[in-house]
Amino acid sequence: MRILFINNDGGGFADYTDVAPNTTVQKFFEQRLSGRDEADYLIRVNRQPVGRDYVLQEGDRVTMTPTKIEGAVGL
């Protein structure tokens, strides 16, 4: 099953990726951003907020955006 995964952590890449059937948002988060705290991310599926037990569907658009990013003086 293919979904569009937009990872705004780091470089902010967007790509299609395969996920196993019945993968929940929480499981997908743990797979892709292991060691991170869910609370520090804004997670949207098809531009909508969803619960952690939401089961991903074929063609879903999943966005994970950190809610806290370190700014700096130098660009």
Next chain:
Amino acid sequence: MNDRQRVRVALAIQQQLAMLRLRNYGRMQDGIEKVLTGLEELQSIRQKLATCGRQSWHAAARSLRDQAIRIVSHLPCTANETKWTLESTAVEVPSLRDLLAELTQLEAEFGEPGFNRDTCELSVITDRIELEGIDLGDFEIRLHVGNLGAGQFNSLLSVIALDPHPAASSRRVTHPHVNDEQLCAGDGRAAIQAALHNGRICDFFVLVRAVLDNYNPNSPFVPIAEWEGVLCSDCGYTMSDDDVHGCSICGREFCEDCISFCRRCDESVCRRCLEECAACEQSFCSGCVTTCPKCGRRVCKTCLDGNLCLCKQDEKESDDGPEDTTDGGAGSEAAEGQGAAEGRETAVSCVAAAVDPGAAVPADSLREAALHAEPR
């Protein structure tokens, strides 16, 4: 923002992103050109090496080999850069439908966005931001849609404090990572740029907000620990309220190192407001300095009352003048007794020697001094 306005904004963004793609074609050509240049140089070296081999030109061959090593070393780096450029430009211009969905999502995340048609700016307003207990107020994040096609990050974004609570040391720093309305995105820069280039407008604003919502103590314009406090009017040091010293004359605030005091009344006074007494050369506040009615010099009241003004001293010296002359005359007489003339520079050592009977002065020196002392 109604549907009509939303379509207008989406079209403007789409048009700019299409321009950005055109610009990317140029970047792609530049990258390929760099790789080709390296390859052409290698081709040329290969042909020259063949000639060197035929002619047994060993020194020239060594030089060509070094050139080839340099080019081959740089080539992977150039190729990788080109690969990155080509990959980064692979994204298509988003459809109008996608952009409209972005704007709808933006409204869901931030509330109704604003759009200024004149300046072509799309904006949202954050909640109030508090970092380490300091309330910085709310911010307006503006995307300069009209500059999107240029691809210059710094010209795309402004962050405006709506209820500014700037750093004490700089009114322009409204957030530890915002100076003069420019955000220094730090770790978020790549993701913010990627979001913009891909037309993910909502992600762009969410990422900017994520930078604003966080404090990086390692690289702020002004550390949050120094955010509040009072700025020394002299050296610019930010100090806590307890360390502030006010000047009793100008009222400005100074740090411990920059404040001074009046040597007469002990009032705290800044260096700029202090005056120097012409007599004792100490510093005093304006209340303790007055003008000498006789000579007009600025002197402290203590010196004036004690008749210590320079004009009094001058008077005293002139009164004492004849006595000084008498003393000098006595010395001169003594010198004359030794054959030296009064007031002649060349005779001074002899005069001194004559005053001190114990000093041994050669007779030749005395005669010479007497000769020099003769009127010319």
